Amino acid sequence: xxxxxxxxxxxxxxxxxxxxxxxxHLLAERFRLTKQVxxxxxxxxxPASDPEREQRQVARLRAMALAAELDPEFAERxxxxxxxxxxxxxxxxxQAAAE
Amino acid sequence: xxxxxxxxxxxxxxxxxxxxxxxxHLLAERFRLTKQVxxxxxxxxxPASDPEREQRQVARLRAMALAAELDPEFAERxxxxxxxxxxxxxxxxxQAAAE
Numbered sequence: 001x002x003x004x005x006x007x008x009x010x011x012x013x014x015x016x017x018x019x020x021x022x023x024x025h026l027l028a029e030r031f032r033l034t035k036q037v038x039x040x041x042x043x044x045x046x047p048a049s050d051p052e053r054e055q056r057q058v059a060r061l062r063a064m065a066l067a068a069e070l071d072p073e074f075a076e077r078x079x080x081x082x083x084x085x086x087x088x089x090x091x092x093x094x095q096a097a098a099e
Numbered sequence: 100x101x102x103x104x105x106x107x108x109x110x111x112x113x114x115x116x117x118x119x120x121x122x123x124h125l126l127a128e129r130f131r132l133t134k135q136v137x138x139x140x141x142x143x144x145x146p147a148s149d150p151e152r153e154q155r156q157v158a159r160l161r162a163m164a165l166a167a168e169l170d171p172e173f174a175e176r177x178x179x180x181x182x183x184x185x186x187x188x189x190x191x192x193x194q195a196a197a198e
Contacts, residue, residue: 006143012136013152017159019129023122024160024174028167030118037111044105053112060116061123068127074184075123081180085173 030082031089038090042097048090054083129181130188137189141196147189153182 041048058076065075140147157175164174 008139009136012132016129016132019125020160021163023125024163024169025167026118026122027177028169030115031169033111033115037108040107061119064120064123068124070123070127070130078126
């Protein structure tokens with residue numbers, strides 16, 4: 001194996017790359033599901049966003065982050081970032097269904 | 100099992116909640132690793148950010164997103180969102196090491 005200038009950093013980066021691949025694939029699957037939710041909502045004329053559900057999601061993930069020693073503020077910003085994207089998709093579907 | 104008003108939506112939401120739990124735990128693990136990277140960099144006086152590495156990460160994850168039918172623009176915004184947080188952490192560590 002060739003000796004790199006900073007093998008320690010390289011090893012960390014390989015693990016980070018593996019985690020990122022997992023994150024991207026889980027996000028892909030999450031959007032597959034929310035796409036179905038969007039169609040389901042559009043067909044029934046349900047609103048694109050559901051603030052009560054969002055509050056429960058945020059509270060649950062903040063608690064989960066704390067237990068896993070992840071900054072709960074970051075966890076909240078992350079889930080809000082994802083939910084905003086989902087709502088944008090739902091609104092587009094709703095508009096398409098209404099046309 | 101009680102019949103809810105919208106069982107289809109409930110089933111989707113349970114799957115989404117499971118994926119979110121997985122996402123939060125992977126992010127927790129990712130920050131455990133980047134914390135070690137930050138210490139490693141601070142000890143060696145290496146810069147907190149590495150734009151070339153970031154470019155490679157963005158390109159790799161965009162390609163991965165495309166293959167998994169996730170919007171590559173979203174994938175890029177996601178990884179930049181995570182990297183920004185990591186750099187903030189690294190800068191704090193660097194400052195602490197310099198004090």
